[in-house]
Amino acid sequence: MEAKPHTFYYVYVLKNNDSNKLYIGSTNNLERRLEEHRKRAAFTLLYYEAYISEKDARIRESRLKKFGKAYQELKKRIGESLKGVGVNPTPFTENSNE
DSSP: OOOOOOOOEEEEEEEETTTOOEEEEEESOHHHHHHHHHHHSOEEEEEEEEESOHHHHHHHHHHHHTTSHHHHHHHHHHHHHHHHTTOOOHHHHSSOOO
16 A cells, blocks of 8 residues: 655745745745746745644744734844855845835
């Protein structure tokens, strides 16, 4: 008997290439969701996390959308990663909530 492939739930951060604003969301199909976003505007996937539990993914998404400590820590981590590969991390080093 073959094991059924497990469904993962993703929390992701996109950057709108025109406005530099960040978008946080969650989905069980990251590829499909990115295609949906890109039909409306030019987005770049900057970061994602995978969860086994949909509930855990939704909780993480909610915490990030509150723009509190979890969001600030993630912005810092993404900004440091972008600097490491020579990308301007401006949207992640400003003190804004966007």
